[in-house]
Amino acid sequence: MMEFLKTCVLRRNVCTAVCFWRSKFVQKSSVVRKISTTSPRSTVMPAWVIDKYGKNEVLRFTQNMMLPIIHYPNEVIVKVHAASVNPIDVNMRSGYGATALNMKRDPLHIKVKGEEFPLTLGRDVSGVVMECGLDVKYFKPGDEVSHKPRSLTHTQAASLPYVALTAWSAINKVGGLNDKNCTGKRVLILGASGGVGTFAIQVMKAWGAQVTAVCSQDASELVRKLGADDVIDYKYGNVEEQLKSLKPFDFILDNVGGSTETWALNFLKKWSGATYVTLVTPFLLNMDRLGIADGMLQTGVTVGSKALKHFWQGVHYRWAFFMASGPYLDEIADLVDAGKIQPVIEQTFPFSKVPEALLKVERGHARGKTVINVV
Template identity: 80%
Template structure:
């Protein structure tokens, strides 16, 4: 399986590469490749294996083609299999108009990959054929590396770009992670701990040992007693990352320190749902009204309310790779499936109560 990716290709500090003067890459053995696709939105039965997917080609000078060695699944892949975000997806495919629903099929799902660059566009200077992208931490296998990009960049977006925490200002802050045992949660616990925070992780009892291994100072079992009351018994927090949403938003902001710059960031937003239901313009308008009213409401109470989501960023991936290579962050993988068992991997993810990531080993057939 291969993918075409538009990456940040300008040379960056710490990893400058000689410019690629033309299209370079390994010779192609064939023009088709195996892939798992969907031809309609639905449940797991819509997944279809084919050996006849058209081999990708480079259309723009800042693109590369990556031979995928491993890929991981995320909860959003389950949602997108059922049609979540279809409006935004089609708009991205054609900026001038939203295409009719039958034009995106066959559709290949997935957000995370680890692999090796095969070909580079004319303007790509930061990568060359043969590079393990993007760049893969040297200490990790492709299976391990594939578990990190989406959850890592989502957590980085929420904590750093939206929440404002970083290595220089996080030390000693009290951080609460709701839904700490999933892919984003396990990464977030390690990230803020690496930056010196005091971390309280909320999960079920069977994830207690994992949370403490990752560095959590306090672990709260949400199944034991009233979670809100358990957390209110603790000192107030400087930062909350909410991976759960729902009813937690009604009381979680009350756990923050007032008038101190304390921030609540939720990853559960109605942005794509609004676009799917209302269309692009009305969906964006409704989303703006909602976040604006909530921001003002909580600001008057002395705390900050924010939404966050995945944000692609080459420089952030480089920083994450440095944290991994230094031993401060490790991949957390619940189960690995061979490429032939992609539907089983989706079913595993559907079970919920994740303890890290579900990964597909594309190269090894076992």
Template identity: 80%
Template sequence: MFIFSYRVLILGASGGVGTFAVQLVKAWGAHVTAVCSHDASTLMKKLGADDVIDYKSGNLEQQLKTLPLFDFILDSVGGSTERWALDLLKKWSGATYVTLVTPFLINMDKLGVADGMLQTGVTIGSKTVKHLLKGVHYRWAFFMPSGPSLDEIAQLVDSGKVQPVIQEVFPFSEVPKAFLKLEEGHARGKTVIDVINKK
């Protein structure tokens, strides 16, 4: 759990992971700044975001630099954001940047298992050390099962503090259509495949 002064920035807040993260860190007591397009701002406020920044309304980096520094950044966008987002963190305070966009699978596909893992290890190691010397922590998110964490999430869902955001449900027979929808980007929560009602 955080205290309210703990500031969290979520880049790509309107997608499946982002909508969940906004609610989760808000339930833990953090101040949440969500970055999304203007048409998702109402959803972000409904989910509990304290501040909503429209990345289309001007230079995002400059907009965020006008705000107080952050303790934690969750980046589900990647790309150019990694070059400047770490400068938005409080230095020498344990502040952490976590990206969901890693080259792990790309390296494995390009170089094979052994060389891909080696290249990935070198990349994460060098970035971790580089940013640690600047006073912030740099991490890649990897997912693993955790019973206690799932229990905590179940309690938050049961209490109504976290609600799944579902953009659209497709029957199993329309899986290709669901993938096309995902490829369009700009998701608002998750796209779901109904495997029980297959029609």
């Protein structure tokens, strides 16, 4: 994960941060004695950490966080120039997903509960490579992490990876849409003005889709500028009633969840391969509530039963998650440099104002992304 730190460690094949990197896969080496191309620095750096889960008051600033060192030959150390805040970061501050997070850190469950603290939050980063492990061939010190779009600043680049890969996962990996089969498809995006929504509008338009965006009236100008063909104001009246005047859709991306799931699928074309994909799932909540095994079982039963129910009604029901992928980021970077996708940043904060940035995201009603300027 990208942390709200001045530097962070990244592994190429086990992404501990979300960055723009190429698709080359770096294998671990048998070399264990000398793993870095440069000597590790024994020093400290400032960071925002939490010592327990809770509200925003648990955030603590420290200037004594140890500077990361390279432990494996496939790692790099990055000097962070900018980071962005996502809703999941706010949720994780309160303990959401702690079970899965700790399982990733400690697959054998050797550590006791609470040993994840002090914990740093965040997942998006743009910066410059400082050090490389011996097996890292594609990157070198001084590279902008990681081969970010040439046309973007670090602030702009930091706003894209997490939301871009989440949207790409939902649209392409789960939804099956791409630049070759999307032309003319009718697409509905619920929650269109946030980070995922503003990216999804642009990539679907770049692929030739006809996009209908659902957002509040004060965000309508923004989503139209991004390419939305039709805009539905959810504050104007019942969204279902407004959608009845439009033709059925081939694809629905739901960033809202909750009650939308009870009616949104009714607006898909029946028996034509139309797909509804939601990003709001109980997967991590189930694991937190029931434990790893029972949580995964409950999630599987839920998604299976819903998928089967809607299949017999002539549409496909799917869940989607963020997926780290170098090749996807390559394609996204190409679209950015071609001018087909632009970052949408609502507000930037200095590193000293990280708590204010999290509060901003916690209030909701986003218009793109919130970014932290670290350097």
